[in-house]
Amino acid sequence: MAALSEEIRGLARPVDDRAIAEQVRLYLDTTYPDLAALTGIPSSSSTAGPSHQTRRGPPRRTLDEDIEYWKKKETDARERRDAIQAALPGAIAEASAALEDVLSRAQQLSLQRYALSDSIGTLLSELSSSAPRPDDGDGEEGAGPQSRAQTLLEDLEEKHAALARSQAALAWASVLERILKQRDTTLDPANHKPSPLAALPHYRELHSSVKEMERTLPPGMALLNSIRSVRDDTWTRLKAALGDKLLAAATALKWPLRIDYASVPVGDRRVFERAYTEMLHLQTEGERMGLVPSTADWTTGDGLYPLQVLTRPIELRFKFHFQGSRNTNRVDKPEWGFANIQDAVYEHTAFIADYLQPLTAQAGYGAVNVKSEFTMLLFPILLRFLRTRIPHLLSHPALLAHTVYQTVLFDDAMRENGFELARTSMYRGSATSASTSAAWEGLAGVILREQDWFQQWLAGEKKFAETSLNEIISSPDAWTISDARDADDDNNGDDQEDSATPATESARQVRALIEQITDRYSPLPALEYRVAFLRTVQLPLVAAYHSRVDGSLDAFETLSSAFVRAVPGALGAVQRQGTDSRLSGTAGLERLIKAHVSADCLLAALRAWSNDAFFVVMSAEMAGTDTAPSAWDTTADKYMSLRARAEDMMVRLISAEVEADLKQHLTKRWDVGVGADGTDDAHAGADPSLVAALTSFAALVSSLSRWLPRPATARVYRRVAAHLVNHISQRAVFAGWSKFTAAGGRALVHEVDDWRQAASGALSTTTPPISADPPWAPLAAMAAALALPASSDGGAGTGTVTDAPTFAQAMAAAWGGPSALESIKERAGLKELDAEQLQAVLRRRVECWR
Incomplete structure (x- = not known):
């Protein structure tokens, strides 16, 4: 079709005269390459060789022949053209009619295709619930996939699902019916004669049925949880039936009061012992069937069945006294509740050791210490008590601390009373039972781990x-x-x-x-x-x-x-x-x-x-x-x-403070001599500026001795005295306003004595008294050196001869040998000074010539 169209388009194009002329010229050049070919007369060169005609093929048409040939061709073409032009209108009409027919058929087919597509969509919407109808969005407001009618496929699937559910429900109901019938048979009082233990074979059937369902059904099915719940509830009610029997027998013994078992009638004792033993047999059967919790947690209240029953009356009495409106329920007296539980353990210790321990051992629980077991089963009572009370004490640190303290004391008391967690039924046969008792954290450990109570x-x-x-x-x-x-x-x-x-x-x-x-x-x-x-x-x-x-x-x-x-x-x-x-x-x-x-x-x-x-x-x-x-x-x-x-x-x-008061005093001159009346100027009396310093010093040291401990007073006084000695020696002895005469030295000696006396008076309140003299010894030695007389008559013109060394002797010894130095230091009391210091002090005398 494409070729025909291309041919028609080519024929319809206008004639290109130039192209035709070019084709004619090319044809003539090819057909008549020379004059001989045009005239048909062979040239002289064309006759050379016998094979010329053979080599050029058959003889070509002459020009006239060729013209006639093409004229004939033209005539034939014109005739065909005329014939075609004559037939062309009819052919065009026929083609147009055929084309219109084809277009009409194509349009009809297109409409059929759309209709078929709509039908397929409708069928799909009827068969599949996930494919909405095409016209679901049309019509009234709110129309849509949610408002259309249920499809056939959906209806069929729903009926299949309902049938499957009905079949599952029927199977479920049959299983539950069987389980419930076994439960009713187990709990039927007619099957509890002479004891609820007689119903154990029926319970075994119930337990076997549940185990069979667990092997058959998938683990996540709700039916399994339901039948397990029925089984566990049946076991609990069977245990409760035996527990009521034991509790009735214990009440006849006046439990939970102290029991004088020897005075109880024999019949009542046999009833109690039988009920106690039957509960242990029930627990043994439960352990065999895997109904006893395998996790060891002493805070849950799980333990030997008969002891669980015996703790119930104690718990009721505890709640009555310490979790109600009684005067014994006081937040500031948690020790009363702990004492109640301690008394319960103490009161029944003899009964447990003499009678319950042998009964328990005969039932196959010889490794269990019944007293520890009984004590452990009482702990949840206190834990519930503490968990109820502590949230109200969090805003009262003192009460909370007191409660925790009493809890710790209770834990210690239980340990001292012989409680061993490793010998309870929960840890019996456990690989870690040997270290369990030491690892018992007590009630305090549990409480402090609750939520964020400790924080x-x-x-x-x-x-x-x-x-x-x-x-x-x-x-x-x-x-x-x-x-x-x-x-x-x-x-x-x-x-x-x-x-x-x-x-x-x-x-x-x-x-x-x-x-x-x-x-x-x-x-x-x-x-x-x-x-x-x-x-x-x-x-x-x-x-x-x-x-x-x-x-x-x-x-x-x-x-x-x-x-x-x-x-x-x-x-x-x-x-x-x-x-x-x-x-x-x-x-x-x-x-x-x-x-x-x-x-x-x-x-x-x-x-x-x-x-x-x-x-x-x-x-x-x-x-x-x-x-x-x-x-x-x-x-x-x-x-x-x-x-x-x-x-x-x-x-x-x-x-x-003292240095400030001494500032004026240290400006005095020390080159004093003998007065006109023959008295020594050094004995003229204390300088008023010195009195002020002594008074301040005595008052401050007295404050030290009054309030500070004796060692601290001694340390501070010695440091102060040493500092003052250094200050006076530097400001007065070595760098004063004047040098010293012997009278000035004696005045300094008197001042040192005044400092000592002031310190002694201030330190007299300490017990024992602190010696005030040692810190002043260096200054006293300097004063003694400065007070050495110039001559052996005492230096005051009195004519009295003394044994004290003179200043000249001290000079000779200070610059002499070691033996002379030691001798003068011993005689003059200058042991606190070494040779260099003694020389420096002696240079401060006006008589010093060195």
Whole structure:
């Protein structure tokens, strides 16, 4: 068809004259290449060779022949054209009619195709529920696949499903009917004669039926759960029937009161023993059939069947007294509930050991300790009691801590009373039974693992501790030093003595608070709980108190002029005059003493706790070694540094106060001599400026001895005295306003005695008294050297001859040999000075020629 169309298009194209001329020319050039071919007369060269005609083929037409040939062709073509033109209208009409027929048929076929497609869609929508009808979206609003009628295929599938369900329900009902009939037969009282144990064969049939269904049916079927529930319920009711019989027999013995079994009638004893034994036989059968729980969890209340029954009356009595409206149900007295359970165990211990233990052994449970079993079955009573009460105590840390403490005491009492979890029925034959008793966490362990109770308790204790610390620090008498000495405190200074350690009220209360918290959590069974209390509550509490005391020292150091470096000129005086009186003198010293005794009290407590057996064991468990440092050691080091800082500041304050009072006195001249009346100027009386310094010194040292422990007082006094000795020696002896005469030296001797007497008076309140002389020995030796007489007559013109060495002898010995030096030091009391020092001191005499 495509070729015909192409041919028609080619014939319909207009004639290309140029192309035709080119074709004619090409034809002529090919047909008549030379004149001979055009005329038909062979040339002379064409005759050469005999094979010329053969080589060129048959003779060609001449020009005239060729013209005639093509004329004839033209005539034939014109005739065919005329014939075609004559036939063309009819052919065109026929072709048009045929084409119209084809188009009509094609249109009809297209419409049929669409109709067929619609029919197929309709059939599919009728056969498949997932294919909506084409016209589902037309019509009234809301029409759609959901509103159309059910398809035939859906109807057929639904009926097949209903039939399958009916068949499954019939099979299900038949299985349930069989199981329920077996249950009714098992529980029928007619089959419980003479005892409910007589129904065990019927129960075995029920159990076998359930096992058969478990092997036949898929594991996830609900029918299996239903028939298992029927089986378990039947076992529970069969056990309850035996339990009621045992409970009736026990009530005849006046259970749960103390039982005098020897006085019980023989008939009642036989009934009780038979009921007790039958329940054990029932449990043996249950274990054989796999009905007894295989998981070992003592908190569930599972155990020997007869003992479970015997604990029921005890539980009822417990609920009546401690979970109702009785006066015995008090949140602050959980120990009453624990005591009730302890009494129940104690009262029945003899009955259990003498009678129940042999009965249990005869039934095949000889490995079970009946007393431990009975005790274990009473634990769930207390667990339910605690789980009900503790959520109400979470906002009351003190009551919660008391409840946990009493729980731990109960656990310890049960262990001491011989409770062994490894010898109960749950752990009988267990591979881990040997270590079960040691691993028993007790009621406290279970309660502390419940939800986040321990964390809430810990948070409550932390909040309580922080609130208590704030109240302690904010109290008006928080920094009042107690007059009473705590005999339990330990002294940890350089001199270990038996004297007591004073403390501020806040330090004592913080120490008591830490010990109170320790008492609350020390009985906890697990290390993780004790460590959490130590790290979360106690260590931050002690650190917070340390920060408070350390901050007070920072503030004192910032505001007090005694700790500001002196600036030349009047600035230092202006600063001193503007200083708060509470930061200077005895008032300022008392502030530092309060910080010191606070730190010292906590330091003594920390060291005592470090040596306490409870914290020693806990530190060893935390570190995994017996030689581990205590958990308190790091904090104790911080408090030791804090105490040392307070001592340093006391030394600096006292030294600064006394130095300020000595400033005017140290400008005096020491080159005094004998007066006109013959008296020694050195005996003219104490300088008023010195009196002021002595008074200030005595008052400050007296404050030390009054409030500080004896070792701390001795340390601070010696450091202050040493500092003053160095200050006086540098400012007066070695760099004074003048050199010394012998009279000036004697005046210095008298001043040293005045310092000693002032210190002795201030330290006289300590027991035993602290010696005031040793720190002043170097200055006394310098004064003695400066007071050496110029001649053997005493140097005062009295004519009295003395055995004391003269200044000249001291000069000779100081620059002489070692033996002479030692001799002069022994005679003049200059043992505190070496040769170099003695030479420097002697150079300060006006008579020195070296």
